[in-house]
Amino acid sequence: MRTKVNRLLLALAGLLLIVAGGATLAVGLGVKPPSWWIYDGRHEVLLTEANRTRWRGEGWWWPVVIAALAVILLLALWWLSAELRRHRLTALSVDTGDGDGAEVRGRAVEDALGDEAERLPGVDRARVLLRGRRSSPEVRAGLRLEPNAGPRETLERLVGQGLRDARGALGRDELPAEVVLKAARHKAERVS
Incomplete structure (x- = not known):
């Protein structure tokens, strides 16, 4: 049961990432996005300069963001390797x-x-x-x-x-x- 749930969650996370990445790529190539999409056109950036520099005065902000993303990436890779590992003795x-x-x-x-x-x-x-x-x-x-x-x-x-x-x-x-x-x-x- 646990393996099925893990594989289902991995498949949903992968599907979500593929859809989000494909939609972002499509907007970047000139496709008109829907009104609820996070940005409107191919020349618009995901993070504006105001958003990027908002926490610049705080020395802890970017190291915490980078560390959190690194931990999430390592956990995702560990989860994927656990799913791909053989459960049978060769x-x-x-x-x-x-x-x-x-x-x-x-x-x-x-x-x-x-x-x-x-x-x-x-x-x-x-x-x-x-x-x-x-x-x-x-x-x-x-x-x-x-x-x-x-x-x-x-x-x-x-x-x-x-x-x-x-x-x-x-x-x-x-x-x-x-x-x-x-x-x-x-x-x-x-x-x-």
């Missing part, structure tokens, strides 16, 4: 037991866990994601259960079999997991 560090290490593709681990989860009785579909860090991965699994499946039994089998095998294969004592169970929906059919 590789995991594996302890091979010989003092060296190995890397396993995150997608391969996700596929193996997903295939094993789909083989469990009562599981219609499974989707597995690896998150966290290379040294401490976390599993997020979404299972769609068939109508006759028992959620408790399915979860116990996944933790007891699938995650145990994954911990052993990756050489880890623990592998935290979040499992979301959903029931499969079937369309009603007419019986005659």
Whole structure:
């Protein structure tokens, strides 16, 4: 939910900036602006000399304005980078037991866990994601259960079999997991 809200806010802020910049450019190129627009013609400036020099006698004004704009810019860039950052592990560090290490593709681990989860009785579909860090991965699994499946039994089998095998294969004592169970929906059919 938070990611959707963040992306929506970023899209709205970007759209607002594009519209304002495009409208300003259009007025600068000679398009007649609407009566409510902040300036009237292509030779008019956004900040008049009176507005620019109004606070000139105050030594604190321009440094505060520049600092505030810099903070806003840094926060916006941080927000954008947080949205563009990958939320999925691309590789995991594996302890091979010989003092060296190995890397396993995150997608391969996700596929193996997903295939094993789909083989469990009562599981219609499974989707597995690896998150966290290379040294401490976390599993997020979404299972769609068939109508006759028992959620408790399915979860116990996944933790007891699938995650145990994954911990052993990756050489880890623990592998935290979040499992979301959903029931499969079937369309009603007419019986005659």
